[in-house]
Each structure stands twice: as C-alpha cells, then as structure tokens.
Amino acid sequence: MIFEAKNITKLYHNHRALNDVSLSVPEQAVFGLLGPNGAGKTSLIRIINQITAPDKGEIFISGEKLQPKHIQDIGYLPEERGLYKKMKIGEQALYLAQLKGMSKQDAKAQLKLWFDKFEIGDWWNKKIEELSKGMAQKIQFIITVLHKPKILILDEPFSGFDPINANLIKDEILKLRDEGSTIFLSTHNMKSVEEICDHIALINKSNKVLDGKVSEIKTTFSKNIYDISFEGNMIGFANALWTNFELVDKESFDSTNHRASVKLNDASLNDLLKTLINNDIQIKDVTEIIPTMDDIFIEVVNQNNQNI
Amino acid sequence: MGVTRLIIGREYLTRVKKRTFIVMTILGPILFAGFFAAVILMSQQEKDKYTVGIFDATYTLSNRMPPMTGKIKWDPVNATSYNDALIKFKSDESFEKYDLLLYLPENIINTERSGGKIIYRKAPSISIEDKIKESVRLARESFIISKQYEGDSAKMKEFRSTYANIRSLNSFSLIDIDNIDEKGEAISKNVDHKVGAGVGMAFSFIIFFFIFFFGAQVMRGVIEEKTNRIIEVIISSVKPFQLMMGKIIGVALVGLTQFVIWGVFSTILINVLMAFIMPDYVEGDAVSQMSQEMMLQNANLSKFQNDIFNALWALPWVNIITSFIFFFLMGYLIYSALFAAIGSAVDNETDTQQFMTPVILPLMLAFYVVAFSAFKNPDSAAMYWLSLFPLTSPVVMLVRVAMGSAELWEVLLAMGLLIITFIGTVWIAAKVYRTGILMYGKKPSYKEIFKWLKY
Structure with missing residues (x-):
C-alpha cells in the first residue's frame, strides 16, 4: 500500500470534520474520494498535504509515517485554485516547482516538455490574467504534476475544461498512473469516476461509509435485474413469469416489439431464460442492469442519512 | 531556509x-x-540691498571690509559708543537708513570670542548673515597679516602663495558674532x-x-x-x-x-x-x-x-x-x-x-x-x-x-x-x-x- 490512513479524526471548534476514517490505497491506483459537499473530503486532503494535522490517527506513505519530506512526493490541485495574476507564467511555474524542492534547471527542462506537449510553448512570458479560465487550468495542472509526485491529489480536476481538454487531462492522468503515480481524485462528476477510478471511498458526514474496488462495489450493489427485449406480446410474457420472477418495468415499442425489466428472486438467469423459451417468447437481447456510481452514491448517502 | x-x-x-x-x-x-x-529659494527671498551700519570700536576693521557689489553696503555710523549706536538704531531717524547694525568690539582683533554683534529690526537671511560674518573675518585677517609683516610686501606675497600658511591662519580666524534683535535680546540659536x-x-x-x-x-x-x-x-x-x-x-x-x-x-x-x-x-x-x-x-x-x-x-x-x-x-x-x-x-x-x-x-x-x-x-x-x-x-x-x-x-x-x-x-x-x-x-x-x- 502506498498510502494508508489509520483512524483519522479531525476536530474543529465544536465540529467534527473527520471521524475515525481509515483508508488504504494501492500503488498505481486511481482512487476516487467521493462524498457530498461538506462531508470532510477537503479536511482529509489538507491533512495529507500537511496543511493541517489530525487530532487523532496517523498517515503512512509507503509505510513511512507522514513527515515534511513527503511534501515533495505529493502534488496537489485544490478545488479552489488560482495563480498569481500578474506574474509571468514561466516564472511562477518555476517558482512553485522550486518550492516543491525541484532544482531550477530540472524544473525548466520539465516545464519545456509539458509546454511542448500541450503546444503552449509561447505562453512562457504571458501573464495569467491574459489567459482564459481553461488555459489557466492547464497551467495549473502542469504545475501540479511537474515534480513527478508519487501521489497526486486532484480536487475536481475537470471543472472549467471543455470536453476536448477534459479528455486531454483524463488521458494525462491515466498516463501518469501508468508511469507509477497514485492518484486521488475528489469529484462530484460520477461519470469520470466510472471512467477512470478503480478504487473509491465514500465519505458522508465525517464518516467513511463505503470503500473498495469499483467493480466489486458495483457487484455488491447490483439488484439482479435484467433487461429483456423480445418479440411477441406483453401479456404472454407476463403470464410466463412465476413467483420467483418480478416484472419491475416494461415498455412496448410497437405491437410486437417489447422490453421488460425482470428482477430475479431466488432464481438464476438460466431459470428465467428456460421459462421464457418454454413459453415460446422470441428473445432478442438480454442485459444485466448494473447500477451506476451515481445510483450507488445517492443510495448510500440517503440510507446513511436516515440511519443517523 | x-x-x-x-x-x-x-x-x-x-x-x-x-x-x-x-x-x-x-x-x-x-x-x-x-x-x-523650493524651501531654500523661499528662504532666499530677501531685500536686494542691505545697508549695514558699522560701529567699529577698533577704528581699523571697517576700512578693510571687502566691498560687496549690490547686496551689501558698509557704512560706518556716527556714534560715540556701542550703546549710543544701539539707542540711535532703535529710535534715531538718522539711523533708519540702516537695515542692520554691526558692532565690532575692540578686542575682536585679539580674540575669537569677542562679543561682536549683528543687530536687526527684521532678521536677515542666513546667507546675508553669513556674508557679514565672513566679511568681518576677512577684514580681521587682512589686518592681522598686514600687521604681522609690517608692510613687507615681499614676505606677504610669499605668505599668500603658501597654501599651508593660509590653512593655518584659517584655523584661528573664526569669530563669534551674536545675532540679537533690536531690543538687545540674543536669539537663542541652540543649534545642538x-x-x-x-x-x-x-x-x-x-x-x-x-x-x-x-x-x-x-x-x-x-x-x-x-x-x-x-x-x-x-x-x-x-x-x-x-x-x-x-x-x-x-x-x-x-x-x-x-x-x-x-x-x-x-x-x-x-x-x-x-x-x-x-x-x-x-x-x-x-x-x-x-x-x-x-x-x-x-x-x-x-x-x-x-x-x-x-x-x-x-x-x-x-x-x-x-x-x-x-x-x-x-x-x-x-x-x-x-x-x-x-x-x-x-x-x-x-x-x-x-x-x-x-x-x-x-x-x-x-x-x-x-x-x-x-x-x-x-x-x-x-x-x-x-x-x-x-x-x-x-x-x-x-x-x-x-x-x-x-x-x-x-x-x-x-x-x-x-x-x-x-x-x-x-x-x-x-x-x-x-x-x-x-x-x-x-x-x-x-x-x-x-x-x-x-x-
């Protein structure tokens, strides 16, 4: 495990921002840190960045207790971000890279590579105030990853980007993972979670309420419902089902083409297919309905809120 | 760090x-x-011409005061004593032409702290005051030198040509002249x-x-x-x-x-x-x-x-x-x-x-x-x-x-x-x-x- 948090508790004046939160993140994962606004994500991120210290609990990076030298191993793109408006882009990128412990020459060489990659080599002497928001975001992303951090913490990295640039950034994130970085992705954009996260943790009201591999979580939350498209008539289809099958949704496209969603109680998909075939129903297509991260997020958070 | x-x-x-x-x-x-x-310029706004009445108790220095074209006119006053001159400067019509009264006491030749005075109705600017003091100093020096060499013009010439001598003369030639107003009160110039x-x-x-x-x-x-x-x-x-x-x-x-x-x-x-x-x-x-x-x-x-x-x-x-x-x-x-x-x-x-x-x-x-x-x-x-x-x-x-x-x-x-x-x-x-x-x-x-x- 490259990252481990053990029983982190953070208290602010009469407010508990994090309550006994433990996490472990394997190397080269894209780890989604999810949760509603105000759940405690930013508090956790600030603790990892050593901006604040936890009141209880410990954090380990590659088995070592978190300490000031780890600042160099972490790259952080905060949600509320910005740069010096009146400073030249090249100069402030160099400055921020040096604050992370890079040498000037090294930072310059790396910057040149990134500027070439993003085809913005002529921006060096521009000021941030001369750039559009999206352009500034690009610079900010480069600054975050410039020192090749082992751990990359990205808070809403896609906000402010058009779809083309969002894709560009997404590809870069995956490339960085392939090159060895571990990425924390904090976002409300569940589509991007589905696309690039392999692990997630869900924090709600200061507590961790869910974590694990995305694929496993999805299986756990799947409702055993299948979408079946068929030819024939809907009444015949409904009559063919017995108690172990529950018709939860149906739709008719015309008199012969239909779709039905069937939930399996105590029966397998084969049982259902056998029954339908025996009843002469012409099956066109069968798909399992897999819950989206959106669904899981809402379900878990609502359930959790009711329990409290 | x-x-x-x-x-x-x-x-x-x-x-x-x-x-x-x-x-x-x-x-x-x-x-x-x-x-x-601007401050300096304003402080320099002064009368075009000052007539300085001199009461010279030494009877020698007033003749040796260097002429100042334009600015200052030296004029020996008609008085019997310093006090007489002071009283006249305050009240006598014949003294009204004098802007300033310069008093050179007898001992001014021998000592630097002589008690010489510039008496004024309206305070002169620093540069006028300086010019007067400078003139007194020069008159005194020229008198001392000429007395020292008793009219031996060759020696005097030699003396003048030597820079070192001028320096040495310089060092004892500062004189002390108070500025006092016409009531006779010295203006406290506590410079320090x-x-x-x-x-x-x-x-x-x-x-x-x-x-x-x-x-x-x-x-x-x-x-x-x-x-x-x-x-x-x-x-x-x-x-x-x-x-x-x-x-x-x-x-x-x-x-x-x-x-x-x-x-x-x-x-x-x-x-x-x-x-x-x-x-x-x-x-x-x-x-x-x-x-x-x-x-x-x-x-x-x-x-x-x-x-x-x-x-x-x-x-x-x-x-x-x-x-x-x-x-x-x-x-x-x-x-x-x-x-x-x-x-x-x-x-x-x-x-x-x-x-x-x-x-x-x-x-x-x-x-x-x-x-x-x-x-x-x-x-x-x-x-x-x-x-x-x-x-x-x-x-x-x-x-x-x-x-x-x-x-x-x-x-x-x-x-x-x-x-x-x-x-x-x-x-x-x-x-x-x-x-x-x-x-x-x-x-x-x-x-x-x-x-x-x-x-």
Whole structure:
C-alpha cells in the first residue's frame, strides 16, 4: 500500500470534520474520494498535504509515517485554485516547482516538455490574467504534476475544461498512473469516476461509509435485474413469469416489439431464460442492469442519512 | 531556509520589477529635491540691498571690509559708543537708513570670542548673515597679516602663495558674532538641541512611513494570495509561517532598496541644485587676492553650516544608528506581522478597515506626539511614556536618543519590551494567519479570530 490512513479524526471548534476514517490505497491506483459537499473530503486532503494535522490517527506513505519530506512526493490541485495574476507564467511555474524542492534547471527542462506537449510553448512570458479560465487550468495542472509526485491529489480536476481538454487531462492522468503515480481524485462528476477510478471511498458526514474496488462495489450493489427485449406480446410474457420472477418495468415499442425489466428472486438467469423459451417468447437481447456510481452514491448517502 | 529564501526572492523581485516601484523610486528624489529647493529659494527671498551700519570700536576693521557689489553696503555710523549706536538704531531717524547694525568690539582683533554683534529690526537671511560674518573675518585677517609683516610686501606675497600658511591662519580666524534683535535680546540659536531633535525626528518619520507603507504592502500581498486562491497550492509546499515571514522580509528588502536609492539620488540632486541656487558668496573682484583665496577655501563652509556640522558631529551617532536599526526592524516586524494577520482574516481590502483601526491608532499617536513635541517639548510625559510603550517606542524613542535625553536603562527597557512584544505578536499573527488564509466567506468577528488562536 502506498498510502494508508489509520483512524483519522479531525476536530474543529465544536465540529467534527473527520471521524475515525481509515483508508488504504494501492500503488498505481486511481482512487476516487467521493462524498457530498461538506462531508470532510477537503479536511482529509489538507491533512495529507500537511496543511493541517489530525487530532487523532496517523498517515503512512509507503509505510513511512507522514513527515515534511513527503511534501515533495505529493502534488496537489485544490478545488479552489488560482495563480498569481500578474506574474509571468514561466516564472511562477518555476517558482512553485522550486518550492516543491525541484532544482531550477530540472524544473525548466520539465516545464519545456509539458509546454511542448500541450503546444503552449509561447505562453512562457504571458501573464495569467491574459489567459482564459481553461488555459489557466492547464497551467495549473502542469504545475501540479511537474515534480513527478508519487501521489497526486486532484480536487475536481475537470471543472472549467471543455470536453476536448477534459479528455486531454483524463488521458494525462491515466498516463501518469501508468508511469507509477497514485492518484486521488475528489469529484462530484460520477461519470469520470466510472471512467477512470478503480478504487473509491465514500465519505458522508465525517464518516467513511463505503470503500473498495469499483467493480466489486458495483457487484455488491447490483439488484439482479435484467433487461429483456423480445418479440411477441406483453401479456404472454407476463403470464410466463412465476413467483420467483418480478416484472419491475416494461415498455412496448410497437405491437410486437417489447422490453421488460425482470428482477430475479431466488432464481438464476438460466431459470428465467428456460421459462421464457418454454413459453415460446422470441428473445432478442438480454442485459444485466448494473447500477451506476451515481445510483450507488445517492443510495448510500440517503440510507446513511436516515440511519443517523 | 531554502524555501524561505525562494519566497523572499519572489516577494522582492515581483515588487521591484513593478512599474509603480520604478516610477516612485525615480520620482521620489526629484520631488524631494524639488521641495528642498523650493524651501531654500523661499528662504532666499530677501531685500536686494542691505545697508549695514558699522560701529567699529577698533577704528581699523571697517576700512578693510571687502566691498560687496549690490547686496551689501558698509557704512560706518556716527556714534560715540556701542550703546549710543544701539539707542540711535532703535529710535534715531538718522539711523533708519540702516537695515542692520554691526558692532565690532575692540578686542575682536585679539580674540575669537569677542562679543561682536549683528543687530536687526527684521532678521536677515542666513546667507546675508553669513556674508557679514565672513566679511568681518576677512577684514580681521587682512589686518592681522598686514600687521604681522609690517608692510613687507615681499614676505606677504610669499605668505599668500603658501597654501599651508593660509590653512593655518584659517584655523584661528573664526569669530563669534551674536545675532540679537533690536531690543538687545540674543536669539537663542541652540543649534545642538535643534539638530538633535531634527535628526531624531527624521529617523522616526522614516520608521513611521516605512511601517505604514510597507506594512500595508504585506497586507495587500496576503490578501492577493488569498483571493487568487494560490494560497492552498503554496501552503501544500511550505509552512504558512515560512510564507508569512518570507513575505515580511521580502517586502522589507523592497523598502530598504527604495530608501537607499532615494537617499543616494536625493543627495546628488540636492547638491546639484544647491550649486545653482547658492552659487557664490562673494560678488565683485575688488576683494584682495588673499581674500579670494580664503573665500574659495571657505565658500562651502559658512559659519552656519559649520555650526550644523559641528552639532551633527557631536550627536551620539553610535547610539542613534544602533537604536535606529533595532527600533526600525522591531517596529516593522511587529506591525507587518499584525498587518499580515489582518490580511489573512479578510477576503478583500475594504473589509480590513475594522481591524486596521486599532492597529494604526498607536502608530498615529506616536507620529503626532513626535511631530508636535519633538522641538517644543521634548521632555513631555507623552514623549516619555510613548518612548517605552512597545507599539509606539519604534517611532518615539529615536527622538529622545538623538537628543541625548534618554537614559541607557530606558532604551534597554524599551528594547526588552519590544522583543517580548515581537515574539508575542508573531506567535499570535502566525496562528491567525494559518487559519485565516483558508477561511473564505463572511468577514470574521474578533471573537472568531480569538478562537483561531486555539486551533
């Protein structure tokens, strides 16, 4: 495990921002840190960045207790971000890279590579105030990853980007993972979670309420419902089902083409297919309905809120 | 230390490269020198022609007074004694033509402290006064030399040609002439005292303005980083304390740079202007060759200037410079830490008012007390107590040190209090700062800021 948090508790004046939160993140994962606004994500991120210290609990990076030298191993793109408006882009990128412990020459060489990659080599002497928001975001992303951090913490990295640039950034994130970085992705954009996260943790009201591999979580939350498209008539289809099958949704496209969603109680998909075939129903297509991260997020958070 | 140096470097360079800094650095000395020149020019507004009545108890010097084309006309008065001349100068119609009355006592030949006097109805300008004194001095010298060599023109010529001799003569030829008004009261020209107060005031105003302008720059810098939202990126790389101190030190260096440039440029400009405004003391070529040489020697060093230089020289400079550096640094550090804390607590500059007022108040108080009582009432209770109180001592103590009125233990006590205050202030400011920079939204109350101290 490259990252481990053990029983982190953070208290602010009469407010508990994090309550006994433990996490472990394997190397080269894209780890989604999810949760509603105000759940405690930013508090956790600030603790990892050593901006604040936890009141209880410990954090380990590659088995070592978190300490000031780890600042160099972490790259952080905060949600509320910005740069010096009146400073030249090249100069402030160099400055921020040096604050992370890079040498000037090294930072310059790396910057040149990134500027070439993003085809913005002529921006060096521009000021941030001369750039559009999206352009500034690009610079900010480069600054975050410039020192090749082992751990990359990205808070809403896609906000402010058009779809083309969002894709560009997404590809870069995956490339960085392939090159060895571990990425924390904090976002409300569940589509991007589905696309690039392999692990997630869900924090709600200061507590961790869910974590694990995305694929496993999805299986756990799947409702055993299948979408079946068929030819024939809907009444015949409904009559063919017995108690172990529950018709939860149906739709008719015309008199012969239909779709039905069937939930399996105590029966397998084969049982259902056998029954339908025996009843002469012409099956066109069968798909399992897999819950989206959106669904899981809402379900878990609502359930959790009711329990409290 | 490495990152702090980086921060100091950025804070310094971005400010020094700004156009406003460059413009201010160039304009400052021009404005200052212009102001200085205007003051000099106004003080030079004087009568075209002065008639100076001379009551010469030696009966020799008045003939030897070097002629002054235009400005000054010498005229031996008709009086039986100095008192007679004085009474006539006050009331007699025949004396009304005299703007000034010059009294040369008998012993003026033999001694420098002779009690010679310039009596006036309306005080002459410094340059007129200087010209009169200079003329008396020259007349006296020319008399002494001619008497010494008893008309041996060859010897006299030889004497004049030797620079070293002129120098040696020079050294005993200063004479002392009091300025008194027509009532016969000497004008107290306590140069030493005034120069001390002036120097002290100059230093305390430098400290005051430095704290004010550059403290505010620290605050603006903090607000800028907060509203830019770059702050979170930076403090994920460095400690908030390093960022705060780096900013404070970087801005201090900017200020010092500006002051040094101003100092050098102003000095040069003022010297150039002076050369234009006050070209020469002697007009006309009827002055003897000897006198001309003497004049050239002394053109830059009139009696008044001499007094000032002597007074300046006599000031406790070691004390002044050491105290200046100490009080200057401590004052700036304490106030800029407070300004940084204020900047961190707010989202924009308009919200700073509420917090600025209590911080600026002691500073303004110190400034006014110094401005109004340094010359008139330097030993007042206000000066005394404010020179010890740590939030005002950086501005006030310097005046007392320069005037030599502060006891050593008082200075040490003020320094000790400043050090304690400095540690306390930076500790508090750092706590407020590291919480404040991450707080957005509504303006915090004092109560909330107090809570931050406990985080």
